[in-house]
Amino acid sequence: ETGVTQTPRHLVMGMTNKKSLKCEQHLGHNAMYWYKQSAKKPLELMFVYNFKEQTENNSVPSRFSPECPNSSHLFLHLHTLQPEDSALYLCASSQDMTGYQPQHFGDGTRLSIL
Amino acid sequence: SQQGEEDPQALSIQEGENATMNCSYKTSINNLQWYRQNSGRGLVHLILIRSNEREKHSGRLRVTLDTSKKSSSLLITASRAADTASYFCATVETYSGAGSYQLTFGKGTKLSVIP
Numbered sequence: 001e002t003g004v005t006q007t008p009r010h011l012v013m014g015m016t017n018k019k020s021l022k023c024e025q026h027l028g029h030n031a032m033y034w035y036k037q038s039a040k041k042p043l044e045l046m047f048v049y050n051f052k053e054q055t056e057n058n059s060v061p062s063r064f065s066p067e068c069p070n071s072s073h074l075f076l077h078l079h080t081l082q083p084e085d086s087a088l089y090l091c092a093s094s095q096d097m098t099g100y101q102p103q104h105f106g107d108g109t110r111l112s113i114l
Numbered sequence: 115s116q117q118g119e120e121d122p123q124a125l126s127i128q129e130g131e132n133a134t135m136n137c138s139y140k141t142s143i144n145n146l147q148w149y150r151q152n153s154g155r156g157l158v159h160l161i162l163i164r165s166n167e168r169e170k171h172s173g174r175l176r177v178t179l180d181t182s183k184k185s186s187s188l189l190i191t192a193s194r195a196a197d198t199a200s201y202f203c204a205t206v207e208t209y210s211g212a213g214s215y216q217l218t219f220g221k222g223t224k225l226s227v228i229p
Contacts (some may be wrong), residue, residue: 002156004156004159006156011135018197025217026143040221041200041221042218042219042221042222043157043219045216045217045218045221048216055215067135074125090157092156092157097215099144099145099215099217100144100145100162100164100206101160102147102159103157103158103159103217105156105157105158106156107154107155107156108155108156
């Protein structure tokens with residue numbers, strides 16, 4: 001148990017569907033992250049939240065919409081996705097954003113776009 | 115943008131042997147971290163080494179950092195089948211002004227330990 005729980009673990013959706021990924025952390029951390037992991041590519045940082053405020057949006061297409069209602073929960077709302085969006089989506093949290101605290105990852109949501 | 119780059123991309127060894135993975139990066143860093151990812155799971159933090167440190171140990175893990183060469187190595191001694199996983203280095207660079215930091219990951223080394 002890493003203390004970071006992601007649901008669902010697997011998701012198959014059509015390009016016109018709308019779905020949401022959920023992440024919950026039980027570690028009392030203040031920062032939360034969404035990453036995209038594609039085959040043969042480095043982990044890509046998508047969004048960063050610190051104390052519920054979005055601090056980074058790394059040029060992510062608007063079909064991905066994050067939401068952070070509190071420091072323990074993070075959502076990624078998906079709509080009108082493309083086949084190239086098929087990937088493993090990882091959520092992570094850290095105590096702070098000094099860069100000297102390790103990030104704790106969930107086991108990810110494997111997303112497949114039909 | 116990619117910062118760390120691991121070498122080799124894949125490594126296969128016998129149980130009991132040592133495994134060495136290397137990481138090179140391009141810019142100045144505050145610290146470098148190593149993570150492990152088992153198949154189908156998330157990343158797990160292994161060790162963090164600061165830019166003013168040269169070597170760090172944690173159990174069977176030994177990490178070195180050479181800032182002049184912009185490189186780091188991860189040594190796993192007396193490997194076990196359970197060490198089979200992908201290993202990633204990640205660097206922390208300083209962002210000007212904001213005071214926040216991000217991890218930039220490499221593509222990873224896939225380690226297979228054969229029983």
